Amino acid sequence: MPLKDFSILMAVIMIVIMLIIPLPTAIIDFLIIINISAALLIILVSMNTQEPLQFSIFPTLLLLVTLFRLGLNVSTTRAILGNQGDAGNVIETFGQFVVGGNALVGFVVFVILVVIQFIVITKGAERVSEVGARFTLDAMPGKQMSIDADLNAGMISDIEAKERRQKIEQEADFYGSMDGASKFVKGDAIAGIVIVIINIIFGLVIGMLQEGLGVAEAADKYTLLTVGDGLVSQIPALLISTATGIVVTRAASEGNLGHDITQQLFAYPKMLYVAGGTIAALGIFTPIDALVTTAVAAALGTGGFFLSRTQLQQAELDAVEETDSGQEDADDMKSPENVVSLLQVDPVEFEFGYGLIPLADANQGGDLLDRVVMIRRQLALEMGMIVPVIRIRDNIQLQPNEYTIKIKGSEVAKGEVLLDHYMAMSPGVEDEAVTGIDTVEPAFGLPAQWISEEMKEQAELSGYTVVDPPSVVSTHLTEIIKRHAHELLGRQETKQLIDHIAESYPTLVEDVTPTPLATGEIQKVLSRLLQEKVSIRNLPLIFETLADYGQLTKDTDLLTEYVRQGLSRQLTAQYVEEGQPLYVVTAGGEVEKAIADSVQHTEHGAMLNLDPSQAQAIVEACAQQVEKMQEGGHMPILLCSPAVRMYLRHLIERYMPQVPVLSYNELEPTVEVQSIGVVTMT
Template sequence: MKKSELGVGLFLMAAIVFLIIPIPSLLLDVMLSVNLSVSMVIMFTALFSKDILSMSAFPTIILFTTMFRIALNVSSTKLILTKGDAGNVVETFGEFVGGGDMILGVIIFIILILVQFIVINKGSERVAEVSARFSLDAMPGKQMAIDADLNTGAISDAEARERRENLQRESSFFGAMDGATKYVKGDAVTGLIITVINIVGGLSIGVLRQELPVAEALAKYSVLTIGDGLISQIPSLMISLSTGIIVTKASNKADFTSAVIGQLFSLPKVLYMVGGTLIFLGIATPLSTFLFVAEGIMFILAGRWADKKQGIAAIEQEADADESQAEEIRRPENVVSLLQVDPIELEFGYGIIPLADVNQGGDLLDRVVMIRRQIAIELGTIVPIIRLRDNIQLNPNQYIIKIKGVQVSSGEILFDHYMAMNPGFVEEEITGIPTFEPSFHLPAIWITEGQRERAESLGYTVVDPPSIIATHLTEIIRTHIDELLTRQDVQNLVNNLKESNPALIEELVPKALGLGEIQRVLQNLLKEGISIRDLLTIFEALSNNAGITRDTDILTEYARQGLKRAISHKYFPAGEATSVITLDPKIEQDIMGSVKQTEQGAYLSLDPERTQGILASVEQEIKKLENLGRNAIVITSPIVRMYFKKLTEDYFKDLIVVSYNEIDSNVELQSVGMVTES
């Protein structure tokens, strides 16, 4: 058991024991002085702490000290009513602090109660309540700010995680403080009630049992009662003041017992001040000189020890920093940090900065967040963090998109202009600056704000600059999403599915397939725009067929067949016939006959002239579908699909190749052509 755990446990246990067992007046003196010391430590620590995060354990500290103080109050009441003697501390506070005058003591006691109730407790309670409410109301905005900083690359994933944890702890702290202020208020009420009981009870015992005159009984017991009330209310007042200080300052990640000891006894100047105060009280007042001076010396020694410890830690930290810096200089690979490549980057010229600056009304950051959500829903994979950076080397209105540090596309926009595109049926032209839409390279026109309404009324599709950039970025991510899927991403997907389907994962990974093989299957699916969101179906298909083959291309075909409902829904609308192209059986036989199997996988060894003839026929048939305004879809037999896709993917990027086994039985197809020898 840690010393801090033992100390906190004994502190609580003492409070419980004092409620049950009568204690001698000498021990009561010791405990009352300890209670006074701890209250001062709490008050000064709250005063000198830099923020409320360094006092995250404060609500529980209030509960502990309140319980301890009430237990001492009960113990002193027992001694007052049974022996008429509650020790040196109570008697001194009753005579010295009260000036030896019962009426003066009562007045001071009432003043303390009023100050605590009306000034400190009421204000602290209100501040804690408002702080808790404001903290909860501000949480969504603070979380969005963290997400925005993360998306722009201003902070790392670790820093974002730490900020979110601090935000959560801050909200929890304010909520706890809202309730903890009720402890302080209840403690003051309890002290007042006990004081009244002491006076009435003492007077009754003195007159009825000890047969003392009323004036003598009143003088004897009222002094002790006022002393008991003062020695209880002064620490309570300091705790109330500490509460008022601390509710205006966020939380520290530590277990509570270590946090209590560390937070209360870690500042040397606090310990020096408490020690000096105790020594002064022991010398300049009738309080027990030995007791208070001894405790004051102990606090000063503890402060010196803490000061020495901090000095050693600072020297070690400085030495470690110097050594780390020297080691970094000596190390030949000290440029490793420069080698890190961001998966996706959007760089733009200074003219586009207002679109990304929230303070200037730009919403590009919000659009980037929406892109990641959209891709996650559409394709079932997490898009890596998209870094947004300004680049003064670019033209003011230019932007470029990089994948893994390499530029893959670029575009240029006109600020305060809109892009108008003719969907194909608008006959009337509008004036503007001719350009091309960057995502699909369609002809378009830049128009001004004043022309926007007229262009929309004519039927033009009008989009603003942020939408242009966001659409372009989305299409680039869709095109390269398979490259962005890492093994770690796959491991995260596996871990998520394992929570609900542990039996499947245990059977598949790593017994049947390795993580890299699963990654290649998922990449193959994403490369052709197939969502991997239904990971359960994909993994079941892999598990069912991993015993037959470990060829990732063939396993991809089995996974696609398992996803036939999703594929049919994606490419073949319900309730209408879909125009498609079929493949000549002879060409399918030729393709299968030219497949060569190697240890690295299968490849086609088709004659170049034959290949050119097939591609020419595909191009001719695709034009038929384009003239009908339909997507280019080729239907093949299952065994041929992946080889035909490999044959055509470099020439026809948007060509969709689907096998018969990937089509639902209720789908209606209409063949408008066949790929034959050309």
């Protein structure tokens, strides 16, 4: 154990010893000086902190020094009453020298110190701690949302967001602790008063009954010692109480307390002239000694003059620095290295015309940033992936009501919304009373209308689905991210997922990576799952499957098939409603045989080498059966044997990317499958 840590433990043990064992007066003198030194050190540190968290140990330290001071009070009381008034040199000095040997004057000084500490400083610090804790806890949700909004806007990185969240949690813990710790200061003040009263009363009793002193002589002896002890105890207590008030009342600043006071109190030099003139007037028009007022007024005036000149010089210096900075920026723009920063491509970008600025401007009631936060959380729950930061910016090159969505710098979708309208989608039966501007719902391509607010109630009564513009945008953005999720999952993101699961399943991760599978191979498996809208949230089960089959093959397509079969319960729940049969189109035997016979195995894996005419015939047959299923009101699903599922999916994904292809092994045995069509070659 380091020596400094051991010394802290010994100090706590010493406090316990002080409560039990009588100490020699020399040690009591030493401990009293230590108490005063610790109080001075604490108040100086509190004055030099820029924010409360820089002194986060203060609540615990406050408890320890309070306990130390109470233990010291027990020791000094024992010395005063048990050693016939011999309480040590320090207490006697405070009783004789500091208060001039007058017990009454010393008692009055002691009472004033206690009143200042208990009623003014301690009471105020306690109230500020209580209010600070309450407001800090109430503000936590808003601060968290602000961090998420800045993260999604690209203003901060993931690491910075994590640090700011930790700081918010630490602030809440600190103010909560200070709320409780301030009660120790209050109790210490009360205990000081009680101890002094006890010492005076029992000092008189001991002096008269045990030492045979008269009332006046006993009062003079023990009252002076008690007052000295009270001053020795209350002066450090007053410093600690003041430090408590300083810590809990400190707001965010750029410097320590001394820097802030000098910078803010003397920020207006002209006010020093006004104050100096007022003091000079007091010396002229009142009987106050003019020499005193003139000296103070001259000091204020001189200070105002020098501060004014300093501010003027600083303003000139800032102007020169701004000019130099502008020149440096211009030089940087001409520098060939400056183009490096332009090479960065954001994973997801959302750009909008100036007419849609109210969507993202919180001051105008826009909640797009909050919706983006919810989108990232929703996709983390649904798909199991960490959506990267979504860069949101306005683009004057777009039409006012237009927006675009880019994935890795390339535009993948665009749309147009009218902020003062609602999008209404027909339930299938048109109502001629509902009129608006014809449009297309951007996320799913459904026919829709932009209707006015007056038409909204009529549309809802007619069974239309009515959606506000922010919901249209957020739904479109969500679907686009889902559609391109496999592109957003790179090796770096995969490494983050691996590190995350390694915290809970370290042995499982060791069995999968780096041997037998590298990060890139795991990324390919997860990416293929996302490409077919399969959630990768159940990473432990996925890694269990990879651990079982990774030793047998490095073919990522084949590993993906094994993982899909391992996720059979999840896939069944994804496509089958509870208690309902699964309606599918099955691949005919002739189709499956044609695909299986066309599979060629190479050193880079298996590939489908199907005759173009056969491939076209299979795709057209699948399209016909899918269309029939949609006309019948069913979700189109293709079902085939496990051996050809992967190849059939590759064959149709360019033409029907939204149609899922399942194998028999990917469904739970309890599922009732009803085939309502067969894909054939003819």
